[in-house]
Amino acid sequence: MLRVVFMGSDAIALPLLDWLAHSTGSGQAGEGSRHAQLVAVYTQPDRAVGRGQKVQPNAIKLWAQAHGLPVHQPVKLTPDDLAQLKGYAPDLTLVMAYGHILRQNFIDVPRLGTLNLHASLLPKYRGASPIQTAIANGESETGVTLMRIVLALDAGPAAAAERVTIAPLDTATEVEAKLARACVPLLARTLSKLAAGALAFTEQEHGAATYCRKLEKSDGALDFAAPAAALAARINGLMPWPACSVEFNGQPIKLGLADPAPAETCHVLSDKSALPGTVLGADAEGLLVATGQGVLRLRRLQRPGGKMLPAAEFLRGLPIAAGTVLPSRPMSLLVAREPFPRPAV
Numbered sequence: 352m353l354r355v356v357f358m359g360s361d362a363i364a365l366p367l368l369d370w371l372a373h374s375t376g377s378g379q380a381g382e383g384s385r386h387a388q389l390v391a392v393y394t395q396p397d398r399a400v401g402r403g404q405k406v407q408p409n410a411i412k413l414w415a416q417a418h419g420l421p422v423h424q425p426v427k428l429t430p431d432d433l434a435q436l437k438g439y440a441p442d443l444t445l446v447m448a449y450g451h452i453l454r455q456n457f458i459d460v461p462r463l464g465t466l467n468l469h470a471s472l473l474p475k476y477r478g479a480s481p482i483q484t485a486i487a488n489g490e491s492e493t494g495v496t497l498m499r500i501v502l503a504l505d506a507g508p509a510a511a512a513e514r515v516t517i518a519p520l521d522t523a524t525e526v527e528a529k530l531a532r533a534c535v536p537l538l539a540r541t542l543s544k545l546a547a548g549a550l551a552f553t554e555q556e557h558g559a560a561t562y563c564r565k566l567e568k569s570d571g572a573l574d575f576a577a578p579a580a581a582l583a584a585r586i587n588g589l590m591p592w593p594a595c596s597v598e599f600n601g602q603p604i605k606l607g608l609a610d611p612a613p614a615e616t617c618h619v620l621s622d623k624s625a626l627p628g629t630v631l632g633a634d635a636e637g638l639l640v641a642t643g644q645g646v647l648r649l650r651r652l653q654r655p656g657g658k659m660l661p662a663a664e665f666l667r668g669l670p671i672a673a674g675t676v677l678p679s680r681p682m683s684l685l686v687a688r689e690p691f692p693r694p695a696v
Contacts, residue, residue: 353387353442353463353546360395361448362410363470363527367534372418386542389420390439395450396424428457436460443545446500447534458500463545465500468537470530472496472512474560476686477505482530483523484563484685487588489581491517493526495533497541499552504562504690508552510545513537519610520650522590564691571595572680575627579611579645585682586649597677599669607651607659612639630675637662638671 355371357364371389392415397408408416415422425432428451436444441461446453447468458465471481473496478484485493494514499507513533517526544550571593573582586595586609596603612634625631625641632639637648653659654669 353542354390354440355387356391356393356436356439356441356444356461357389357411357446358393358444358449358451358453359411359447360409360450363531364447364468364534365410365414366531367445367447367468367538368411368414368418370535370538386546387443389418390441391421391423393423393425393436393449396426425451427451428454433457433460453500455502458502466510466545467498467500467505467507468534469496469498469505470527472514473498473505473509474555474557476563477560478563478690479565480563480685482527483566483588485588486517486521486523486526487585488686489584493517493530495530495537497537498555506555506557506560508554510550510552511537511541520587520608522587522608524591560688562687562690563685566593566685567683568593570683570685572682573597573606574679574682575640575647575677576643576679577682579642579647582642582647583609583611585685599671599675599677602655605653605659606649607653609637609647609649612637612646612648626676628677628679630671630673630677632673633662633666635663638666640677 357368357371368389371387392411394409394411394415397406397412399406412422412424423432423435433456436457437460443463444457444461444465445468446465448470453465469477469481470493471477471485472492472494476485476493482493492514494512496509496512498505498509501507513536515526515529515533521529541550566589571589573585573595575582586606589595590607595606597606598604627641627643629641630638631641631646634648637650638652640647640649650662651659652662652665654665657668660668
């Protein structure tokens with residue numbers, strides 16, 4: 352049985368941890384999970400969260416404590432942490448959304464290596480925001496890739512991937528849940544092969560790589576001169592954070608869900624003279640806004656201090672009249688062919 356150390360800090364890893372701990376919901380071990388035994392968990396230090404900025408443990412720490420596992424939360428990985436990791440004599444270190452960059456001496460500790468579960472179909476969307484960026488870039492499919500960690504960003508050889516569909520009205524919340532579940536069948540078919548020395552790793556096609564970066568609040572800007580489909584993808588991909596917003600009557604209106612309006616709606620509302628950002632009216636599903644190509648339908652909106660509401664309910668409380676022009680702002684680049692520069696500290 353493989354001795355596994357897990358390193359991660361995001362709730363996306365909870366289904367795979369449940370599987371590794373033989374907690375599949377029915378009380379029975381999942382197929383393949385008998386090949387591994389969790390021996391320790393490494394995660395980020397407790398952080399201040401929410402409006403009250405109360406310091407709280409993350410979901411991974413809470414899970415590990417509930418399962419009686421040793422939990423380590425180094426602010427920075429030190430030689431003492433390296434000695435501690437060696438003390439667990441791991442066969443495998445499994446990493447997902449940890450938040451620390453591992454140096455080579457940490458990568459080399461486990462007998463079978465250090466593997467990462469990356470939330471994209473590599474080599475696309477290497478980097479810090481693969482889920483949000485894939486949706487915002489209009490992809491219809493993404494997945495989780497199991498790969499060896501190397502010092503270059505998400506560039507290690509890959510063993511397998513589990514694909515998931517991005518539905519037209521999926522936000523990052525829905526896609527993250529799909530990817531979390533996808534980790535389980537991916538591990539179920541690979542860990543036994545890894546334990547037997549039969550899991551093959553293939554070099555990525557580096558020339559096809561794309562990169563994403565850590566998102567910022569300013570990424571929620573929208574330029575209505577862009578096509579409706581691109582704007583809808585960006586709104587859905589950046590929900591729930593950093594979330595796109597528009598200004599109306601001097602206050603920011605957060606946008607929670609959008610899609611391009613159907614062709615028949617666009618035909619009825621067609622106004623070649625309407626500036627991008629002009630409100631054209633509303634249908635049963637949302638607020639309709641002119642764009643550089645097509646009509647954008649804003650399905651969910653939220654005013655400051657309020658709840659995210661379906662458009663019809665929102666507009667009853669805060670009408671936005673046809674002819675209103677929602678201001679555009681330049682949209683930042685989310686994906687590139689080269690790694691984004693690391694921000695200055």
